[in-house]
Amino acid sequence: MDGPLLSVLLLLLLGALSLRGQGPGPGGPSEEPGKEEVPEEDGILVLSHRTLGRALQEHPALLVEFYAPWCGHCKALAPEYIKAAALLAAESAKTRLAKVDGPSEPELTKEFAVTEYPTLKFFRNGNRTDPEEYTGPREAEGIAEWLRRRVGSSTTRLEDEEGAQALIDAHDVVVIGFFQDLQDEDVATFLALAQDALDMTFGLTDRPQLFQKFGLTKDTVVLFKKFDEGRADFPVDEELGLDQGDLSRFLLTHSMHLVTEFNSQTSPKIFAARILNHLLLFINQTLAPHQELLAGFREAAPPFRGQVLFVVVDVSANNNHVLQYFGLRAEEAPTLRFINMETTKKYKPEDRGPVTAAWVTTFCHSVLSGKVKPYLLSQEVPPDWDQHPVKTLVGKNFEQVAFDETKNVFIKFYAPWCTHCKEMAPTWEALAEKYRDHEDIIIAELDATANELEGFPVHGFPTLKYFPAGQGRKVIEYKSARDLETFSKFLDNGGKLPEEEPAEEPSAPFPDTLANSTVDLKEEL
Template identity: 85%
Template sequence: MDGQLLLVLLLLLLGASGPWGQGPGPEGPSEEPLKEEFPEEKVTEEENGILVLSRRTLARALQEHPALLVEFYAPWCGPCKVLAPEYSKAAALLAAELATARLAKVDGHAEPELTEEFSVTEYPTLKFFRDGDRLHPEEYTGPREAEGIAEWLRRRVGSSATRLENEEGARALIDAQDVVVIGFFQDLQDEDAAAFLALAQDALDMTFGLTDQPELFQKFGLTKDTVVLFKKFDEGRADFPVDEELGLDQGDLSRFLLTHSMHLVTEFNSQTSPKIFAAKIPNHLLLFINQTLAPHQELLAGFGEAAPPFRGQVLFVVVDVGADNDHVLRYFGLGAEEAPTLRFIDMDTTKKYAPAAGELVTAAAITAFCHAVLSGQVKHYHLSQEVPPDWDQRPLKTLVGKNFEQVAFDETKNVFIKFYAPWCPHCKEMAPAWEALAEKYKDHEDIVIAELDATANELEAFAVHSFPTLKYFPAGPGRKVIDYKSTRDLETFSKFLDSGGQLPAEEPTEEPVAPFPETPANSTTGPKEEL
């Protein structure tokens, strides 16, 4: 008994804590809490008003700030460097307004655990965390300039629409902006009002109001729930009644607002082009005029007169050939001297249409042209340069739209074609190898090495969306086409040709390509870089 007592006393003296430092044993009380892998650290590091976070400090930041917008970036990322000054300006704008909202950033290259946790696959990526919810951040898809970033956050932290209680407040809101959207809802707690507010969070280029006051329903001639767009141009007002059975459809309302917030006739410039492409109306009718010429300006009245019946179906756009719009003229294959003239484009298919030669630009002619295109009575056209007289005199042949078919699909030839853009750096980089390839095979009667400027020539067979695009057209029937996606050097090109359009399995690889630049048929969003 004495021996057992002595053993117990000895264990108590030597084993005061359990095997992992958690107390005397599995049932004994713990005198201090479990320690996490990283001790809790206060978030203090900042750069230009932006919190600098890591895996050690993110959790604390989420606790301290109910609204947190986090940018995942990489030090080498070009688009991140472009965003940086705007992000800092946005932080400064918000600092004086929203005490609960902060901007932060994480070096994703240095914090791979966080990029994996939040599924970051490209830089910059921005995610919005609300009320400390780490599991369900909202993807940021807003603007990449300071005021847009700040406004995006304002509408999520505060209300996305101004609450209106009387006519005076409503009139003041309407008078303050060119476009104002007011939701009239008899019950502000129902799903339709919530859907309206959710849509307002992202429609940053419009001002929103909200009311349930019977006085305002009466003042604006309404008897049921309606969203009204007030504007200081065209017809001045457009109503979107809420379906009493189906409720408010956000998609339908979004399209309605985009359509009716635009002028019936919009002049194309750097400010209006993003809205033109965002309108989700595929059909565009363009009037090319020289605004400095009085006879050209007189055509605007007829153009505007023809527009109302086509609202929501065709966008009417004016392009001033005397302004900085050369890229638009090139896209349609026009010269400034051809104005005034019309062109119609289907943005979904990029098919272009032209009126009959010599057709006058009058309201009646414009209306008839639109109806003819929409009903399929007008054949679309393709851009093509003229065939150069010496197109086949050099080892490297020059193709254009007008001679492409006869060369590419010649059943007696194996034709290897580079589709390029004059401005494309990747095309310029591979040009010497392509010239060398043409020189190497110049005496092979059954092999043609050629190039085609895809910015000035369009093809019926297929569209080219990136540069350089390389395609091989083997001899024989069937109009076969093989895409080349391997290394762009003379040796690999030669192996490809010598094997009849095939490469060993281990060799295929894709090299960089340049997308189309921003054009009327191809606008782009903010740049990003993949991890």
Template identity: 80%
Template sequence: MDSRLLLVLLLLLGASGLRGQGPGPRGPLEEPPEEEEEVPEEDGILVLNRRTLGLALREHPALLVEFYAPWCGHCRALAPEYSKAAALLAAEAAKARLAKVDGPAEPELAEEFAVTEYPTLKFFRDGNRTHPEEYTGPPEAEGIAEWLRRRVGSSATQLEDEEGARALIDAADVVVIGFFQDQDVATFLAVAQDALDMTFGLTDRPQLFQKFGLAKDTVVIFKKYDEGRADFPVDKELGLDQGALSRFLLTHSMHLVTEFNRKTFPKIFAARILNHLLLFVNQTLAAHRELLTGFREAAPPFRGQVLFVVVDVGANNDYVLRYFGLKAEEAPALRFINIETTKKYAPVDKQPVTASSVAAFCHAVLGGGLKPYRLSQEVPPDWDQRPVKTLVGKNFEQVAFDETKNVFIKFYAPWCTHCKEMAPAWEALAEKYKDHENIVIAELDATANELEAFSVQAFPTLKYFPAGPGRKVIEYKGTRDLETFSKFLDNGGELPAEEATELPGHPFPETPENSTVPKDEL
């Protein structure tokens, strides 16, 4: 090579700083390397930003990061529990650390990790930035710490002998032991990671199989109540199905009879048992408490098919009573519901609550021998005297499906803030069209009235019933203001595509975990 050309090449390479071969000088707009910045802490929690996240991931093999917003009420409620969890892990010298990121202040990070609501918690393992795991545990300190323990360590205790197995079984109310000689235990351990309210053990020892009367791979629940034990044999050919095992654990870890309250509510609905039998009693009355014996005796044959639930009418469960159309003084009372169809059933005759009468009621519903009932208020004498007509279950059909009228109905809940916000616009709409003989503006309290035609799943729900045959129903998806309502009516129940939108609503039914229920009713 020509010596002059070689010199030019060397000069060019030198001018470029040989990228990647050394630090070189930093330009005025470049950020300092992450190693030059220390990660600050608050209450034992790492406070991260876009510069320090990478450094934290390299330093901590297990990192749970909360993306929060300073204005978020749920974030503020989580903060003390998050700090307690950090203290628990620090006291144990655990490998896992907790961190937090102000999402609105770090939009690049929020976008990178697809954070759309607050708080959002993501778990990073071994510095892997591209595939964090979503946090699925509870919002309490011990639950957060346990969720992490089961990811940085083993989620099940290895059992070698009977003494260890007995000690584990005696240590908790619900203990799950996997007896495996032929199956891969990965599925079992994956389920154990998230079942935080149960203690897990694992063994392949033949003497333990023999001791507990097992001839094949089996998952066994040991519990200090009800039947005491439940077995889940593993099919040797099909192996262990994660979904089936999760359902088994959830179903059989629950008490045969569960009392409805804030703590049990999530498990009641997570059990995926669609049929619920509810006994409404006043627990302060001895005569009512005595009924629980017969109710419990009827439960075993229906485990996995019907969930038996006790609702104490004296324990601030008014919203449950309203949902079933009951009053506290009507207790004791039985009600049956399928939570998928929301069909409700009541005994034909008010009989004493005994094991036989409860079982007979369940069989009648499951066998199709009973018809569901629907809630309805009485028709008010002046239901059609105001611009906004008042509908109830008993007059809904004749008004909504009147073939000579175009009927626009608001389905609301009395406690729903979105419903209250749109009320003035709805009144103004009714006033505007009150002289149009073929247009009816109406409203129906969907918490007190149930319809055969359809169920209402959120509040407010707005539906338009155009005149003519065919019982046609059009759901309104536009903005909730007088101008857009009017445009919708004037166009025969249609809006331009650009006017359609998805607006916020409150879910139904009411639940104790649902923020839409007024606090004074919880």
């Protein structure tokens, strides 16, 4: 074949390839699918279904955030995520942070079963099929430390007394696993826990001289601390082995001070301790007589470790939200309150005695043994509670209004901070105005964060309940659409909707739930 003809054929072939997107021409990508360059934004890889494969190949450790541009929690995470990326970039080129715009990448959200935002998944060694769910902190150093402990070692191997003592001296809380055989499965359990206990430093040893130095004769996990009793031992059960859940609870309990002062730094750990009973001493730290009460409070704490968490709340600090939750005024300090975090039941001393170790101990035992009854919060009844279309209910007038046998009472249980409640407020006002002249119908509302009702737990906001006239104390929970037309049909039909009416979507998500007033309590406290 002569030269000119061969040249023409080559040009035609190149043109065809370019049109099919497989050549270097402007009509197609410069690389094969999966080989597209991965863009970056603030040091974070920006991924799509075309570039995820390449990112997994190039980075042995990859944490991917699936986010939505409109998501408030995603926006709150963004600056911390950027800081974490910078921290890791300074340490290693192998560990990277990435993000995926979930709504714009439905293929990826479906592949990785993303149902909420933000969702973070950790990919290791290019494995696309089984990423680990990220359940760690949402602040920069915590994110970076979580990744460090998965990519590197979560523990320090201790070979001699000098190394062990140096580790103990360098940190407030150190956990050392003493195992005679480092190949034992209990060691794997210990290492797995160390990956996630980010606020503690871990060591590991099998050296006989270290067993001897610390007075041990069998496998034991020891927590060393620079406060309270200084040390706590957790022997490994010789028959059952090391239980990760039991060890985790032990470490959380014993890594905390016997008495913890409540503030923004300590509150996450207070709730993470998973101790359901909390005893709170409210004092004014600016007053010397109040400070003197701490001695008796601390003296009472040791026998209750693991059962009751002792907490000090300074009423002179920025803790008004805590006072409000317990229905207290700063002037009432010093005083005690006891709360069970699972039931949210609150208790107060029956007598106002001096805060001594004996008095604190007696109060604790009385609550735990059921001798003290819980108290319920209630606001005072407003003088004009019934002067507006929407009647105002509180704990003290709820019974007489809700169970009035001559009235049909429709009540909105709300939280002042609830966005869904705020959005529904105009409709609720319009409903009350519409039925203002109906003597047998009352439209009312009750702030469920400031008024507690026995037998009527409220788990989501807004919660709507209908109390029909007549005997029997009947209660109907309203679960349909929250618009004026549907509300009216419900009332006109005697507290039920025609069967063809569509059911409402599931209850409002976080944060408008009181399975969150303890979540709300955790966030605010």
